[in-house]
Amino acid sequence: MAANEAAQKIRIAIDTLKTSNVRERPLVEVLGLSHQMADAMQAFFGSLDRSIISEFQYIADYIQKARDEIAGLQPNDIGNTRIPGASQELDAVVRDTERATETIMAEGERLMEMQPTDLTVYKAEVDAAMLRMFEACSFQDLTGQRIKKVITTLRHIEDRVSRFAGALGVTDGASKETAEEARNRELLLNGPAMNGPATSQDDIDALFA
Amino acid sequence: MAVDLSMQVLVVDDYQTMIRIIRNLLTQIGFKNIDEAKDGRQALEKMQGGRYGLVISDWNMEPMTGFELLQQVRATEALKATPFIMITAESKTENVIAAKKAGVNNYIVKPFNAETLKGKIKAVLGDF
Numbered sequence: 001m002a003a004n005e006a007a008q009k010i011r012i013a014i015d016t017l018k019t020s021n022v023r024e025r026p027l028v029e030v031l032g033l034s035h036q037m038a039d040a041m042q043a044f045f046g047s048l049d050r051s052i053i054s055e056f057q058y059i060a061d062y063i064q065k066a067r068d069e070i071a072g073l074q075p076n077d078i079g080n081t082r083i084p085g086a087s088q089e090l091d092a093v094v095r096d097t098e099r100a101t102e103t104i105m106a107e108g109e110r111l112m113e114m115q116p117t118d119l120t121v122y123k124a125e126v127d128a129a130m131l132r133m134f135e136a137c138s139f140q141d142l143t144g145q146r147i148k149k150v151i152t153t154l155r156h157i158e159d160r161v162s163r164f165a166g167a168l169g170v171t172d173g174a175s176k177e178t179a180e181e182a183r184n185r186e187l188l189l190n191g192p193a194m195n196g197p198a199t200s201q202d203d204i205d206a207l208f209a
Numbered sequence: 210m211a212v213d214l215s216m217q218v219l220v221v222d223d224y225q226t227m228i229r230i231i232r233n234l235l236t237q238i239g240f241k242n243i244d245e246a247k248d249g250r251q252a253l254e255k256m257q258g259g260r261y262g263l264v265i266s267d268w269n270m271e272p273m274t275g276f277e278l279l280q281q282v283r284a285t286e287a288l289k290a291t292p293f294i295m296i297t298a299e300s301k302t303e304n305v306i307a308a309k310k311a312g313v314n315n316y317i318v319k320p321f322n323a324e325t326l327k328g329k330i331k332a333v334l335g336d337f
Contacts, residue, residue, distance in 0.1 A: 101226050109233065187274050188304050197300030197318045201325060204305050204316050208332070 009040035069167045073160050086153040089146040096146075100139040107133050212330075212337035214239045216262030221245070221252040221278065222296075223270045231265060231296070234323050238330065239337065249273030253281055256288055263334065268297035268304065276308060283312040292333045296321065 013033050107129040116122040164170070183189070190198075218240050222228045228245045235243050244261070246252035250273040252266065264282070266275035273281075275295060282288045295308050296317040305316055315329040331337065 098226075105226070105229055105233075112233070112237075187276060188299065188301070188307055189269050189274065190299055190301050190304065191269065192298035192319070193300055197298075199300045199302050199305055199318070201318050201321070203302075204300075204318060207305055207309060208315055 007044070010037055010044075013037040013040065066168060069164050073164050078157055078160070082153045082157065086150045089150050093143045093146050096139040096143050100136040103136040104133050107136075212334045213262065214337060215241050217242045217244055217260060218263045218265065219244050219246060219252060219255060219261045221247075221249065221264065221266035221270070221275060223247050223267065227267065227296075231326070234326050235265075237323065238327055249275055249278030249281070252278050256282065256291070257285075261291055263330070264291055264293045265296055266293065268295060268299045268308075276304075276311065279308065279311050279313055294329055294333060296326075 013036050016033055111126060111129050114122060114125060177185075218235055220228050220231045220235070220243060222231070222245075225247075232243050232245070244255065244259075246255055248270040249266070252264070253273070255261075256264070264278075266278055268275040275297065279293055279295070282291055282293060289312075292314050293312070294315045294317065295313050296319060297304070298319045300318045308316055314333045317325055317329055
């Protein structure tokens with residue numbers, strides 16, 4: 001039975017049921033209409049191409065696989081625990097470096113302002129200030145450990161996202177430039193270069209010679 | 210002609226630590242009047258209300274960058290002759306060339322030392 005023919009029979013059966021008062025019709029008649037409808041639908045689904053059914057099966061399998069991969073990505077763990085944790089570590093790094101810088105600069109400024117009238121007193125003050133500067137430098141150990149934790153988190157996320165993209169065959173789509181990216185491009189805001197300045201001070205000096 | 214060490218110097222940077230470092234270096238060199246601004250907009254307002262003999266500015270700041278400040282200064286008749294030194298981590302050649310075209314007097318790339326700063330101030334203002 002062709003799809004159009006099946007659809008026509010179903011429509012007729014529904015119209016018949018709609019126009020008649022079902023309660024007043026003999027049960028046998030209603031059952032007959034239902035049977036007619038069921039036959040039409042069975043014929044319709046039976047006429048579906050096997051390749052379409054396998055396409056639906058493929059889509060269903062793909063959705064199941066995507067669900068499994070998303071669960072493996074553990075987005076809630078990343079969003080609720082790992083990213084906030086890394087953010088807190090970086091905040092602590094900024095705080096620690098600021099505190100250490102403040103201590104070291106304050107000690108340096110105090111020494112620069114001192115008048116070495118009594119050399120013994122001056123030497124004792126310098127030694128004490130130097131010790132406080134050394135103590136302040138202990139931030140380097142702590143910030144190193146904190147940054148290592150952040151790097152571990154980033155690697156963890158990178159691994160999961162890469163596995164997810166690989167499993168589902170995801171490729172990068174075109175991304176729209178954000179307002180911040182546009183500002184950075186227009187105003188030549190590139191930030192510090194990796195491994196030292198992109199142009200050395202000597203080369204810059206040559207341009208101004 | 211010797212540099213007037215009592216001239217007003219404006220240091221522009223959004224990081225207070227960097228302002229403090231430059232301020233200390235300038236004090237060591239002998240400058241006595243050092244003012245500061247935390248971005249290009251605040252610096253321009255200060256320049257319009259006072260007289261500065263030298264501007265030392267960072268590039269990357271919000272809402273107005275050091276580059277925009279330089280362009281504004283050079284476009285303003287009363288300010289355009291002010292010596293302007295850029296101290297920045299922006300070290301791409303395109304940045305240096307853009308700043309030079311906009312009229313910067315010298316360009317220092319971060320991190321820098323006291324000797325470099327002193328040398329560039331001498332190159333811009335003359336010996337002291």
